[in-house]
Amino acid sequence: VTSDGQLYNMSFDDWSKEGSHYVCYADDASANQKSVWGSANESTAKLGKNTCTPDSVMLAVEGDGKHSVMLKTQQVSALFVKKLAAGSIFTGQMGSVNISKLSATLKWGVPFTYRPKALEGYACYKPVEINVVKPPYEDKKGTLDNGHVMVLLTDWEKQFTVDPGADKFVDVDNDSCIIGYGKITFDTVMEGYEKFTLNIDYRNDRTPRYVVVVGSSSSYGDYFSGGEGSTLWLDEFSFVY
Numbered sequence: 001v002t003s004d005g006q007l008y009n010m011s012f013d014d015w016s017k018e019g020s021h022y023v024c025y026a027d028d029a030s031a032n033q034k035s036v037w038g039s040a041n042e043s044t045a046k047l048g049k050n051t052c053t054p055d056s057v058m059l060a061v062e063g064d065g066k067h068s069v070m071l072k073t074q075q076v077s078a079l080f081v082k083k084l085a086a087g088s089i090f091t092g093q094m095g096s097v098n099i100s101k102l103s104a105t106l107k108w109g110v111p112f113t114y115r116p117k118a119l120e121g122y123a124c125y126k127p128v129e130i131n132v133v134k135p136p137y138e139d140k141k142g143t144l145d146n147g148h149v150m151v152l153l154t155d156w157e158k159q160f161t162v163d164p165g166a167d168k169f170v171d172v173d174n175d176s177c178i179i180g181y182g183k184i185t186f187d188t189v190m191e192g193y194e195k196f197t198l199n200i201d202y203r204n205d206r207t208p209r210y211v212v213v214v215g216s217s218s219s220y221g222d223y224f225s226g227g228e229g230s231t232l233w234l235d236e237f238s239f240v241y
Helices: 041-047
Strands: 016-018 022-023 037-039 052-055 066-074 074-077 081-085 088-098 103-108 117-125 147-154 161-163 177-187 192-200 210-216 232-238
Touching: 022 037, 022 041, 022 052, 041 074, 041 088, 066 088, 066 210, 088 161, 103 192, 103 210, 117 177, 147 192, 177 192
Parallel strands: none
Antiparallel strands: 016 022, 037 088, 052 066, 066 232, 074 081, 088 103, 088 210, 103 161, 117 192, 117 232, 147 177, 147 210
């Protein structure tokens, strides 16, 4: 965390490759910097797909060495199992990976004690119709996909382990450890980048311990439902105080 309350690499300019998968940090990043941004690439790349990649062409701000992050919903398969994987990026790290079941846990949150008013950034979304659905989202088939960016400020004792395979997710409405929350949904085809301001609503005056920032190309991706090919570009994030 910088002295003015920003996270490392919120511009999404710095990237490296670890084996076959992209990681959102520079080659010379410190251990702390490497732990800020996570994605599912570690698991999906083993199956030939990176769902979270740098893009040096689709930029909100031009310049040498600039990148955005491109999140793309794709099908991944192993043996006889096939599942939809939304493109996503989040603050935290990958947990355990089960390739045979095409499942993985995610450890959400990085240490953070500030109380920003909002998250600003740029987004360009190009959704397609939802063509893969799992219960309880069968009624979404054939409708236009939607993506989102979400922010949580919490005072969890430790990172929250998201486990889609076990249906374990953050209960945004009822988790008493949530201090601040904000979400913006993208549900139309954008021609180019649009600037957004995601306001954070605070539920109490406690000091956070963790911040979670999540971007996803398919909002129902946690439930293995979405449109194959829906793509969300994000760029130049910053907290507003």
